[in-house]
Amino acid sequence: MTVQELTGADVPTGLLIGGQWTGGRGDGTIPVVDPSTEDAITEVADGTVEDALDAVGAAYDALPGWAATPPRRRAEVLRRAFELMTANAEPLARLMSAENGKSLRDARGEAAYSAEFFRWYAEEAVRMDGVLTTAPSGANRILVTRQPVGVSVLVTPWNFPAAMATRKIGPALAAGCPVVLKPASETPLTALYIASLLAEAGVPDGVVNVLTSKKSGAVVSAMLNDPRVRKLSFTGSTEVGRILLREAAETVVNCSMELGGNAPFIIFEDADIPAAVDGALLAKMRNGGEACTAANRFYVHEAVADEFSREFSARLEALVVGPGLDESTDVGPLVNEPTRSKVAELVASAADDGGKVVTGGRAPDRRGYYYQPTVVDQVPADASVLNTEIFGPVAPIVRFTSEADAVTWANDTEYGLVSYVYTGDLARGLRVSEALEAGMIGLNRGLVSDPAAPFGGVKQSGIGREGAHEGLLEFTETKYIATNW
Numbered sequence: 001m002t003v004q005e006l007t008g009a010d011v012p013t014g015l016l017i018g019g020q021w022t023g024g025r026g027d028g029t030i031p032v033v034d035p036s037t038e039d040a041i042t043e044v045a046d047g048t049v050e051d052a053l054d055a056v057g058a059a060y061d062a063l064p065g066w067a068a069t070p071p072r073r074r075a076e077v078l079r080r081a082f083e084l085m086t087a088n089a090e091p092l093a094r095l096m097s098a099e100n101g102k103s104l105r106d107a108r109g110e111a112a113y114s115a116e117f118f119r120w121y122a123e124e125a126v127r128m129d130g131v132l133t134t135a136p137s138g139a140n141r142i143l144v145t146r147q148p149v150g151v152s153v154l155v156t157p158w159n160f161p162a163a164m165a166t167r168k169i170g171p172a173l174a175a176g177c178p179v180v181l182k183p184a185s186e187t188p189l190t191a192l193y194i195a196s197l198l199a200e201a202g203v204p205d206g207v208v209n210v211l212t213s214k215k216s217g218a219v220v221s222a223m224l225n226d227p228r229v230r231k232l233s234f235t236g237s238t239e240v241g242r243i244l245l246r247e248a249a250e251t252v253v254n255c256s257m258e259l260g261g262n263a264p265f266i267i268f269e270d271a272d273i274p275a276a277v278d279g280a281l282l283a284k285m286r287n288g289g290e291a292c293t294a295a296n297r298f299y300v301h302e303a304v305a306d307e308f309s310r311e312f313s314a315r316l317e318a319l320v321v322g323p324g325l326d327e328s329t330d331v332g333p334l335v336n337e338p339t340r341s342k343v344a345e346l347v348a349s350a351a352d353d354g355g356k357v358v359t360g361g362r363a364p365d366r367r368g369y370y371y372q373p374t375v376v377d378q379v380p381a382d383a384s385v386l387n388t389e390i391f392g393p394v395a396p397i398v399r400f401t402s403e404a405d406a407v408t409w410a411n412d413t414e415y416g417l418v419s420y421v422y423t424g425d426l427a428r429g430l431r432v433s434e435a436l437e438a439g440m441i442g443l444n445r446g447l448v449s450d451p452a453a454p455f456g457g458v459k460q461s462g463i464g465r466e467g468a469h470e471g472l473l474e475f476t477e478t479k480y481i482a483t484n485w
Contacts, residue, residue, distance in 0.1 A: 003042050003189065006325070007098050009091035011193045013044045015051055015212060018058035019205025024051040030185050030214050035101030035333040035369045036323035044188045047213035049222045052180070055209040059151045059178035060228040062206030067148045067176040071126045074174060078122035080201040085115035085166075085194070092193060096161060097324035099187045101333040101369065104325060106287050113449070114162035114194075117467070120451040121170035124472045128175070140484050146476040148176035149254055150230035153223045155182045155216075155244075157236050158335055159290045159391075161190035167455075167466050168233045169198070169208065175475035177231065178207045182220060186335055188212040217243075224248055231475060232256070235292075238415070238460045256464035256474045258292070258456060260389050261417035264410035265295035266432065268403070269303040271422040272444075277311045279446030280395070283420055285319070285373065286447070288331050289393040290339070292461075293418045293440075293448065297386050298397045299406045305399045309377045312395065313359045316373035321364065333369040334392055340369045343392035346385050350376045350396050353383040360393070381409055389415070403432065411437045417457035418448055439465075 004010050014021040028046035033039065047055075066074075085092065092114075093107035100107075131144040152172045156164040165181060172179045183191035195210045213219045223229050224247050231254045234244055238260040248255050265283055267276045283295035300308050324332035334340045340363060347361050360374030373393040379385065385396050386409075400406045410419060419438040423429045433441040439457040442448045449455060454465040464474050 003095070003098070006041065007091055007094035009088070009095045009193050011095065011189050012196055013042060013192065015045050015047050015055070016192070016195050016208070016210040017051065017055045018061070018209070019199070024048060026051070030188065030212060032099050032189055033186075033336075034098050035335055036325070038367055038369070041098060042189070044192065044212045046215070047211045047219060048215070049218055052211055052213070052219040052222050053226060055180045055211050056151060056223055056226050056228055058206040058209055059180055062178045062204060063148070063151060066178050066204060066207050069176065071128065074176065075122045075125040077202045078118045078125060078170060078173060081198050081203070082115050082118035082122060084197045084201055085111070085118060088197065089115065092162060092190070094325060095193055096187070096190055097332065099189050100158060100161060101324045101335055102287050103329045103332045104327060105330070107324065110160055110163050113451075114166040116451045117163070117166040117170040120467075121174040121472065124171070124469060125174035127469070128472070128476070140482045143481040143483055145479050145481065146473070147479055149475050149477050150177060151228050152177045152179045152231035152233060152475060153182065153220065153229055154179050155220060155232070155234045155236065156184060156191070158184035158186040159287060161187035162194060164235050165191050165194055167471070171466070171471040172233075172475045173203070173207065174472055177475045178209075180209045180211055180223065182211050182213065182216065185212065185214040185216065220244065221247055224253055225251060227251060230254060233474070234258070241462070256466070257462045258466060259460060259462045260415055261292040261294070261457065261461055262296045262387070262389050262413045262415040263293060263418045263420065264436075265298045265420040266406050266410060266422065267298070267300045267304060267308055268423040268425070268428065269301040270424040271304065272424060273304055273307050273311065275444065276308060276422040277315060279420065279422060279442070279444070280312055281315050282446035283442065284395050285316070285331065285393060288334065290335065290391050292389070294391070295395070295420055295446075296390055297410070298395055299400050299409060300397055302399045302401050305397065309358060309375065309397055313375045316375060316395075317359050319373050321370055321372060323368065331373060331393060334371055335369065337369055339391060340371050343371050343390065343394060346388060346390055347374055347376065347394055350379055350383055350385040353380055353385070355379040355383065355385075355396060387413065403428070407432060407435050414460040415457065416459035417461035418442065420446065
């Protein structure tokens, strides 16, 4: 079957540079594999370094016109993009399921969520604030304005191919910045489809460029070292983020980084356990656990640990594992074989360290990169699995007895993206939330993401924020004008 027959989406397979779809300067292609079958469903162009610089040039040429476009007009383009994404939500969802493997339920949720960034930033485009004050000495007025930062390179991961793209494109376009989007080579089709919808929405040629390439390091490096590029927005692993920050330092490129996570999920003895199980299911199993916000370590008070482990395991056992495009599927395959192998190794490591596998713990004997939803109970607090971002459907449970231990263990990581807390005591919940070293807290909630909220982490989980008004400001430079009248 063709991609259009499989998903209903008419997807270009070339590079988008300066408003033109092209095969690029090279002659290579990238196969796009369905993780449910391990079969290639199509191929897309494999961009070269020269293609990357062509895309930067196209964005640079488009910068003056787009930056000068009235905010209301930019807002109307983004609003139209939201409407087109909403109208095409089902093909978009099926496309994500086909190339990523996620269940249709998750994909439909992402399709709706990703469109919301265009609606939110359509509203934010006309709210670029400035400041006018008088200097304390009275010598002059202080006029502060916001201007577009310039050509922006956007690098997005495979786990949320639509939402990570729109969360960056939306604020960049609202601020007046043209972009070059480099999507993950595992999931290029979603980015190409969204770009085609943006063109239909009226985005001028060169304002949005898309470069698919399996030579990620080389093409991103070339763009970062081009003086016309003034912004990098990257979502991916902390390891790659460190490399890009070092490279960006050479030309002092403005960087936003949304990096890895190792989210603790703390359940106190006074928590509503059924609610905690519901929240844990959402925080752990959204996108099959392949999320930087996924609950990675469960710290459960000894008094309720047996109940939580039993009920949570029962819920995971009831989930249907199958192809992403199957309507009955709750949990699709992992994205590729290396990811599945890593997950299996982490489960074996947790068992070797003394953990007890309650459910799952194996890969089904079938074609596709599947792994059973897994609970490993009674994991020691110093087990190595707790130091690694699992990125799969595995929940290690550590038991605790004191609040201080729970907070100390939760903070014992280089990451600080999100933490989850369940308690019936609001004072305790707020106290613990303040003590946790994370950029976001889910207090009696298993989901924190919202286009209107500032998304980002502390420590080695990132720099800057996406979403909310803060996300718009990430694509601006502050200019101060001293004047009198």
